[in-house]
Amino acid sequence: MIPMYKIGVVGEKDAAVAFLSLGMTVKGVDTPEEAQRAIDEMAREGYGLIFVTETIAKEIDETIERYKNNFLPAIILIPGVNGSLGIGLQKIKNNVEKAVGVDILSKKEG
Amino acid sequence: MRLNVNPTRMELSRLKKRLAVAVRGHKLLKDKQDELMKKFIDLIKRNNELRVKVEEELTKSLKDFMMAKAVMGAEFLQEAISMPAETIKLEVTRKNIMSVSVPVMNFVREGNENASIYPYGFLSTTGELDAAIKKLYDIMPQLLELAEVEKACQLMADEIEKTRRRVNALEYVMIPQLKETIKYITMKLDENERGH
Numbered sequence: 001m002i003p004m005y006k007i008g009v010v011g012e013k014d015a016a017v018a019f020l021s022l023g024m025t026v027k028g029v030d031t032p033e034e035a036q037r038a039i040d041e042m043a044r045e046g047y048g049l050i051f052v053t054e055t056i057a058k059e060i061d062e063t064i065e066r067y068k069n070n071f072l073p074a075i076i077l078i079p080g081v082n083g084s085l086g087i088g089l090q091k092i093k094n095n096v097e098k099a100v101g102v103d104i105l106s107k108k109e110g
Numbered sequence: 111m112r113l114n115v116n117p118t119r120m121e122l123s124r125l126k127k128r129l130a131v132a133v134r135g136h137k138l139l140k141d142k143q144d145e146l147m148k149k150f151i152d153l154i155k156r157n158n159e160l161r162v163k164v165e166e167e168l169t170k171s172l173k174d175f176m177m178a179k180a181v182m183g184a185e186f187l188q189e190a191i192s193m194p195a196e197t198i199k200l201e202v203t204r205k206n207i208m209s210v211s212v213p214v215m216n217f218v219r220e221g222n223e224n225a226s227i228y229p230y231g232f233l234s235t236t237g238e239l240d241a242a243i244k245k246l247y248d249i250m251p252q253l254l255e256l257a258e259v260e261k262a263c264q265l266m267a268d269e270i271e272k273t274r275r276r277v278n279a280l281e282y283v284m285i286p287q288l289k290e291t292i293k294y295i296t297m298k299l300d301e302n303e304r305g306h
Contacts, residue, residue, distance in 0.1 A: 004218065005200040017188060018175040021243050022250065023197040023219070048200045049215065049257050069268050072202065072213060074261035078253075081172050084165040092157055095263050099150055099270040105158055 005048025005072070010038045015053050015081045024051075032059035039063055039075070048072050054087045055080035113291040117298035125295070129288040136280040143273045146208045150266045157263050160256040167249045174242035181238055190239065196220055210269045212262035215254055 009019040013028035020026050025047070027038040035056045040063070042050050050073050057064060057077050067075050077088040097103055115121045182190070201216040 002201045002203055002216075005202055007198055007200050014176065014179070015172050017191070018172055018242065018246060020188075021191040022246060048202050048213070049254075051253075051257075068264050071204075071211065071265070074213065074215075074257050076253075076257045076260055079165045079169045079172070081176060083169045088161055088165065089158070092154065092161060092260070092263070095267040096154055099154075099267040100147065104151070105154070 005046060008038075008042040008047045008050045009052075010035055010042070010050060011053030011056050011078070012080060015055070015078075019051070029056060032056065036060050036063045039067075043067060043073050048074065050075050051078045052076070053078055053080040054085040055082065058085065058087055111287055111290070112294050113287055115291060115295075117295040119299065122292065122295045122299070125288055125292050129285065129292065132280055132284050132288060136277065136285065139273055139277045139280065142208060143270065143277055146210070146266060146270050146273060149207055150263065150270060153259055153266065154263050157256070157259045160252060160259060164249060164252050164256050167245070168253070171242055171245040171249060174238060174245060178239035178242050191243070207262070207266065208269075210262075210266050212265055213258065215258045217250065217254055 007024045009016045009024050009026045010029060011027075012030070016026045016028050025042070027042070029035040029038055035052070039050060039052065039060070052060075052064065052075055054077050064075050064077075067073060077091065079085070079088075093103055093105060096105055113125075115125070196219045199218045199220055201218055203214045203216075204211045205214045206212075
């Protein structure tokens with residue numbers, strides 16, 4: 001029996017509401033505190049995947065880092081309504097630096 | 111730094127055994143680190159590609175949503191999509207990459223098989239909304255792959271860092287320490303022998 005998980009979205013209302021149409025659980029939040037609470041709640045209730053918009057994520061880095069090394073939930077940043085802020089990409093770079101020691105991704109581009 | 115032990119033959123043979131174990135452990139960990147790194151680099155490249163692509167598409171789709179919202183009005187829009195025809199669930203299994211267990215995710219759609227992806231009638235909604243939802247649907251598989259790959263990368267980066275610390279601790283602390291102590295005891299024993 002493969003365990004089943006729900007998918008959640010946390011973000012500002014305008015962006016998050018779009019994911020309603022896909023049948024995900026959507027929590028529209030306005031403040032970082034609300035977002036924090038929403039994420040913690042979802043993690044407790046057994047959500048396997050939580051999408052967080054970058055607009056909100058940049059305020060609650062601590063909460064997101066806390067779940068980083070857990071097997072689940074996976075917290076994935078998505079761009080908000082104003083487009084990508086580059087936080088998600090920056091996080092990938094941080095991962096690379098942590099593991100490899102140097103940033104091998106941007107060297108390739110430049 | 112020399113270990114604080116008595117210079118006896120017993121101690122010497124004990125230390126030699128420890129050194130052998132440390133060297134072997136170091137080699138094994140080093141191999142693990144190399145292999146992890148290789149896998150990680152492949153994954154992280156994929157991660158980067160995917161993220162760039164997904165972010166771009168998602169931004170477009172959200173813009174469309176904003177358009178639809180502007181045309182229809184926020185209340186109508188919310189009403190139209192708040193009862194989706196299906197719910198989406200996630201099947202998660204574990205995969206083992208070099209002793210790091212990473213999740214493998216699989217979407218499961220629950221709901222009426224034949225239902226259209228548009229959870230509303232066409233009366234009060236506009237074409238913009240249809241287009242936005244269609245786009246969002248099309249991104250879903252990639253979004254999921256991104257989630258999977260990115261999580262794997264996070265977990266692997268952590269494991270690589272841990273392994274590197276262990277390798278370094280063995281290479282630069284444990285092994286030199288043992289070697290130095292062994293040398294010290296050997297010399298001490300030789301000296302005693304000459305003294306007799």
